[in-house]
Amino acid sequence: MKANLGSFGAALKTKDLWVMNVVPEDGPNTLKLIYDKGLLGSIHNWCEAYSTYPRTYDLLHASDVFSDIIEKKGCSGEDLLIEMDRILRPTGFLIIRYKKPVIDFVKKYLTAIHWEQVAMADSSSDETDTDHVVLIVQKKLWLTSESLRETD
Template identity: 75%
Template sequence: MLDLRRENYWNLLSPKISTDTIRNVMDMKANMGSFGAALKNKDVWVMNIISEEGPNTLKLVYDRGLIGSIHNWCEAYSTYPRTYDLLHAGTVFSDIEKKGCSGEDLLIEMDRILRPTGFINIRDKQHVIDFVKKYLTALHWEAVTAADTSTEVDQDGDDIVFIVQKKLWLTTESLRTTE
């Protein structure tokens, strides 16, 4: 099922990506590393983040031959020396909302660890997607696409897949042509 979901994500991204557009991927809520495992045929490196509130499945991630760490998204994540081309955020916003943490802080953190022209795949409830949409302009992100997940067999709610891209933005001074 996850292979089908990954293919759907790739199809949604396909108008914007080429073969080497995405190299470094972070699954912000990896659970057992299934998203990373589904990318095994892609030429990407995946960092799997396990929630510190849930079951510790890091050993399962390692047993699959993947890498990962445990983290609480209410705090900053040390990414040195790496930034990411794709962040997969499956219900991460809903999780931090339940803990009373700041969605705005998470957006800023995601912007920090995402490379310019990188993508964020947010899979969450409609109210979360609406929240993220409010900040697109301020963050210099643009909506790529959105898709309803109600047709998926394992769907257990009203999740929406929303894909955004971080723009490469320059100051007005850097855009001037030299004569």
């Protein structure tokens, strides 16, 4: 969601995956570097909806996108979570690498948007990155009690 130089997408290049790198509109335009690596990319303002037609995604990787949205642009963090939920396919995963206050903000909404925490790693033991946390969540399939009765 904030592709930077496309390194995360490049790490997945050998896998049988379709990766879309999204560069923020107000940051450095690194699309040429992403394209030079043979990857796909686009520029987007995350205060607006992201056009995903005709697909949804199995994995979102968000690193430092919340500060751009909330602090710099004054947009709603809740709206960004709802947009992530819309983009993410049921049973898909979200990896968020951020500072603890943002991770706590996201964790506050996990139940409401039917996401389940899969793993969390604190990098406080790592000398190079003392204040970042990695949170991995999975989007659950939304089912009503009526739909459960119909499958019996």
